[in-house]
Amino acid sequence: MEKLSTEQLKKTASQVRRDILRMVHEVQSGHPGASLGCTEFFVALYFNQMNHKSDFSMEGKGEDLFFLSNGHISPVWYSVLARSGYFNTEELKTFRKIDSRLQGHPATEEGLPGIRIASGSLGQGLSVAIGAAQAKKIDGDEGVVYALMGDGEQQEGQIWEAAMYAPHHKVDNLIATIDFNGQQIDGPTDAVMNLQDLKAKWEAFGWEVIDTLKGNDMESVVAGLEYAKTLLGKGKPVLNLLHTEMGYGVDFMVGTHKWHGIAPSDEQLENALGQLEETLGDY
């Protein structure tokens, strides 16, 4: 795919945020908070960083692959997949409705292009991404494998099984990102189950860890992913701590866990859309 400029990426992000809000509002169900918080990451990945084809093949040979572990932020992924040509944006209207390919959490059963594994039950996606990365290595495929996890998800034991495995097996074609927004359903992660020094933990497990301090600033997100790529191929997997704000882009949603899984009302939607430019045309 053609790489978009930073300006184009920002315009795309604004449209993706509109899509997220409209999808969740329409069905009065879904997870807008972290979807909005990860918008820059998804847009940078699909429109600037990843080498991928919109004519989808499950195997993805020769392509970069992306795996979403925290599947509840499906709205941002669906929007980005549609906007990058995997399927028609009209289909976003069907999100979470009966007979839709856009399940509440991503799934393969309905054959939605762009999705390679089901996710939503937390803690599993990193293992899958590592397996896919090792399969590429066996084949001499130089594609990079990307994964995104939540920070609350770091409380799952399987994450640390995978964290131990990848450095041991020198899986150095993998960039895993943690959406570090400090929030989870029941409140701030510090209060629910303190993650302590996440960076030190991943370093101690043998990963090359980078901080992307401005996870909602497009230049920083792109620069962070560019830098992460330079660290590949050196015997270690790469972890990108992406510092984001949940609900970013909408003033009344930002920085709180309250919009984790709540849909906006008609008035709230109107207010929110007023803050986000329609750049590519609403679906």
Place this chain on the structure above:
Amino acid sequence: MEKTLETKFTYTEKQDTRSGFGDGLLEAGRKNPNVVGLCADLIGSLKMGAFQKEFPERFFQVGIAEANMMGLAAGMSINGKIPFTGTFANFSTGRVYDQIRQSIAYSEKNVKICASHAGLTLGEDGATHQILEDLGMMRMLPNMTVINPCDYNQTKAATMAIAEHEGPVYLRFGRPKWPIFTPTDQKFEIGKAWKMIEGTDVTIFATGHLVWEAVVAEAKLREEGISAEVINIHTIKPLDTEAILESVAKTGACVTAEEHQYNGGLGDSVAQTLARNNPSPQEFIGVDDSFGESGKPTDLLEKYGLNADNIVKAAKKAIARK
């Protein structure tokens, strides 16, 4: 002197079914370069050493981390690899049920979950490791194929067959040395029951190690003038309902025999088939809602009522209920 029992199938050698898996995996690996192996610190117990030695670049030691192993296997399958995971049956199912459910079964991944040391015949390790619920758990998962072969030769054939089959599979086998009574070069057809012995009075549907017990039971029943049909149900899912219904239509009564809880396994599967199509007397050989315990495999089978003598009693009871 006691006269020798004349079984319709005989054996000269005993071997563990897990060795059938190990040897089958090696052959599958030689035939297909996409076959990869993963093991959670039980290479010796699962007999995966020969595969590891011949294909080190296609073998992955995962350590004691079964949840991660299931995810890795799902990920490897995405670009066309055929992953075989190896650990004990307990850690292949109950410990990682959600990983299998979401990343493998729901995601329709071509992963082969290979599970050793299943059932009471694990023996001395006791109930923590003697899983008796695995067939039920795996059978309940949509998209999952569930296979429980009876001896070394059938396990080897099944291992090679599942490598050629597209889709998630649970393959269950065990630890004890067990009679090898099926042919060396058998063709293994997934989902196709094998009528081993023809009979007219009662059908014995057996799976896994208890197929041998069923063969012995048939000989004992024959001595008493009772004609038993023995059907080897190596594939619990998809179940060969046609073969089951055809046999029970003829015999009018059956016994199911498995190294598993009554709940969820072969017995339940057959009962559901009969209830829907041809309600008939059925007796169950299995474990009656309890955990196992330490002991020698054959002593445990006797204590929990899972041997040939119990199948004989159950067959007579089923016939009496006609």
